[in-house]
Amino acid sequence: MRILSAILLSLALVACGQEAPPPAQPAAEAQTIVERIEAAEAAGAPFEFASELDQIAAEYVRLALLFGTIDANYVDAYHGPASWRQAAAATSHELEDAPQERLFVIAAEIDRLIQAIDDLEFADDGEAFRAVQLLKTVRALAVRFNVVAGKPVSFDEEVAGIYDVAPPSYDLSQYDAVLAEIDALLPGEGSTAERVDAFRNSLAIPQDKLQAVFDRAIAECRTRTAAHFDLPDGEHFRMEFVNDKPWSGYNYYQGGFESLIQINTDFPIIIDRAVDLGCHEGYPGHHVWNLFIEEELVNGRGWIEYTVNPLFGPFGPMAEGSGNYGIELAFPGDEKINFEREVLFPMAGLDPALADKLDALNALTGKLSHATNEVSRRYLDGVLDRAEAAAMMQKYYLASAEKSAQRLRFVDTYRAYVINYNIGQDIVRSYVEAGDDPWGRFRRILTAPLTASDIQEDMAAR
Numbered sequence: 280m281r282i283l284s285a286i287l288l289s290l291a292l293v294a295c296g297q298e299a300p301p302p303a304q305p306a307a308e309a310q311t312i313v314e315r316i317e318a319a320e321a322a323g324a325p326f327e328f329a330s331e332l333d334q335i336a337a338e339y340v341r342l343a344l345l346f347g348t349i350d351a352n353y354v355d356a357y358h359g360p361a362s363w364r365q366a367a368a369a370t371s372h373e374l375e376d377a378p379q380e381r382l383f384v385i386a387a388e389i390d391r392l393i394q395a396i397d398d399l400e401f402a403d404d405g406e407a408f409r410a411v412q413l414l415k416t417v418r419a420l421a422v423r424f425n426v427v428a429g430k431p432v433s434f435d436e437e438v439a440g441i442y443d444v445a446p447p448s449y450d451l452s453q454y455d456a457v458l459a460e461i462d463a464l465l466p467g468e469g470s471t472a473e474r475v476d477a478f479r480n481s482l483a484i485p486q487d488k489l490q491a492v493f494d495r496a497i498a499e500c501r502t503r504t505a506a507h508f509d510l511p512d513g514e515h516f517r518m519e520f521v522n523d524k525p526w527s528g529y530n531y532y533q534g535g536f537e538s539l540i541q542i543n544t545d546f547p548i549i550i551d552r553a554v555d556l557g558c559h560e561g562y563p564g565h566h567v568w569n570l571f572i573e574e575e576l577v578n579g580r581g582w583i584e585y586t587v588n589p590l591f592g593p594f595g596p597m598a599e600g601s602g603n604y605g606i607e608l609a610f611p612g613d614e615k616i617n618f619e620r621e622v623l624f625p626m627a628g629l630d631p632a633l634a635d636k637l638d639a640l641n642a643l644t645g646k647l648s649h650a651t652n653e654v655s656r657r658y659l660d661g662v663l664d665r666a667e668a669a670a671m672m673q674k675y676y677l678a679s680a681e682k683s684a685q686r687l688r689f690v691d692t693y694r695a696y697v698i699n700y701n702i703g704q705d706i707v708r709s710y711v712e713a714g715d716d717p718w719g720r721f722r723r724i725l726t727a728p729l730t731a732s733d734i735q736e737d738m739a740a741r
């Protein structure tokens with residue numbers, strides 16, 4: 280298999296020695312791959328993997344954890360052996376006073392793994408598919424490494440190299456007609472962004488009703504998802520309201536079918552966000568995706584690489600795309616706005632007569648989402664300075680200056696990750712709606728697991 284690309288690092292000078300582990304006997308009662316590894320290690324012997332690919336996959340996990348010590352956002356979730364995380368922390372700590380050497384060690388290991396995967400020969404197509412997905416993940420790490428190491432990496436290089444998506448091109452003038460429609464929908468004083476912000480703020484959930492409204496919305500998202508998916512026993516999440524974050528919500532998957540979902544209350548939380556976040560972060564979004572991965576890929580197939588969910592990796596468009604598309608999957612047609620009007624607006628003490636205008640506004644602002652990709656591209660590539668980017672972000676994001684600045688802070692932190700929300704949603708939608716059984720197709724994306732180019736190839740072959 281020769282599938283190396285030009286993304287290879289040039290830094291690989293330091294070899295990382297790996298000793299072959301002696302055989303170990305797993306404990307009889309241990310079931311999952313993680314439990315068997317932990318049992319072997321507890322017995323004082325490194326675990327012996329069944330195949331070379333399994334071994335390389337485990338080395339990727341260790342590398343991801345080590346890289347996560349210098350890129351705090353890289354490891355979105357980890358539910359593998361706890362000792363591996365401790366080992367990564369210890370290695371990183373040893374090299375704390377030699378940060379350049381630490382980078383060399385990581386770069387060399389990235390190169391070594393890419394080469395090792397490239398040299399593999401496969402028993403069957405399933406193993407080859409698994410290896411290709413792992414290779415995409417390691418190559419994505421190589422690109423992210425370059426960002427963290429301070430090398431110039433363009434927006435388009437990140438989009439293609441990390442997220443496995445062909446870079447889009449945008450003519451911003453195509454959004455003028457949508458902006459004009461929004462302007463007409465909400466007439467009055469001030470800029471369009473100010474009027475949109477004021478209208479949305481008039482539909483904020485009062486602080487003392489936040490918990491109840493969210494609980495109700497999440498329960499509805501869960502019921503609708505559980506009607507199509509067998510969720511594992513004991514799955515649950517905790518929800519916290521937090522402040523001072525660059526995002527509006529975040530799911531920290533804890534492993535063991537448990538999530539911690541944080542909702543940012545820096546800005547008023549508008550009524551439509553309850554179902555949005557309940558679906559996106561919870562059901563059938565991130566929480567469900569993570570538990571499918573743990574249940575099917577890790578526990579079911581023993582694919583140890585999926586004990587790490589790298590934020591900057593080829594499954595990003597599927598993660599955010601399924602989170603966003605999951606809203607319309609669970610609430611097709613008018614079902615979301617009807618549920619909000621009939622159930623959530625009264626709970627929050629809001630006027631249900633305003634629901635239709637909110638729905639019309641959201642249909643229009645949804646069309647502007649891709650414009651913020653272009654703002655992010657120009658900002659990250661240095662075409663726009665921060666003030667120019669902030670003004671342009673406000674124009675297309677249609678929020679207050681403060682909330683638009685929060686969005687730019689998101690771009691500072693996560694960079695080209697922004698494309699995953701809208702381009703990912705488009706890709707997930709295109710696949711799900713191309714056949715019967717939408718929930719089954721949605722699940723297949725997450726558990727195959729497919730990346731953007733897999734789906735685009737599948738669609739092109741039709």
Ligand SMILES: [Zn+2]
Pocket residue numbers: 559565598599602
């Ligand atoms: Zn998300």
